[in-house]
Amino acid sequence: MKRKGFTLIELIIVIIIIGILATLAIPQYLKAVEKGKLAKGKSGLALLAQAEGMARAEYDTYYKLTDLVAKNVSELAKVGAGDDGDWTYSVGSVTTSTFTATGKRKAGPCVGKEISVDETGTWLGIPGSTSACTSWD
Numbered sequence: 581m582k583r584k585g586f587t588l589i590e591l592i593i594v595i596i597i598i599g600i601l602a603t604l605a606i607p608q609y610l611k612a613v614e615k616g617k618l619a620k621g622k623s624g625l626a627l628l629a630q631a632e633g634m635a636r637a638e639y640d641t642y643y644k645l646t647d648l649v650a651k652n653v654s655e656l657a658k659v660g661a662g663d664d665g666d667w668t669y670s671v672g673s674v675t676t677s678t679f680t681a682t683g684k685r686k687a688g689p690c691v692g693k694e695i696s697v698d699e700t701g702t703w704l705g706i707p708g709s710t711s712a713c714t715s716w717d
Contacts, residue, residue: 614690621667621683622706625697628669628681632699642679642699645671 632642648671663669666686673680682696695705 610689614688617666617685617688617690618695618706620664621685621695622703624664624667624669625681625683625695628671629697629699629701632671632679632681636699641676642674643671644674645669645681 628645628648631648635641635643635648663686666688667683668686669681669683671679671681678699680696680698682694685691685693693705695703697703
């Protein structure tokens, strides 16, 4: 008698193998997604820092984010202004010669974590390796 199809034990073995592969692949995927979102946050902050540099060159002072957008200093400020879905941006600690632009994560494993850049281009809060924010403590 000829059999067609798979036995129950063969199907169980395939399901176990798929489970093992998923266990290995999903954490790597999440790490890659988080690295991408970190790059997105850094890009937004870099745009704000560039807009601040333009404001400093034109008006001889730095501005808070709302003032940058209101003064229409640059399209860069509008691109990086406020909220992009993953990050909320702000420019605080503003004086005539200093500023700090900050991005705060809104969702995901890194919710509430912050990165920032100042007028000298110094980055703070950037993790060495993003593994679900274990290095963001």
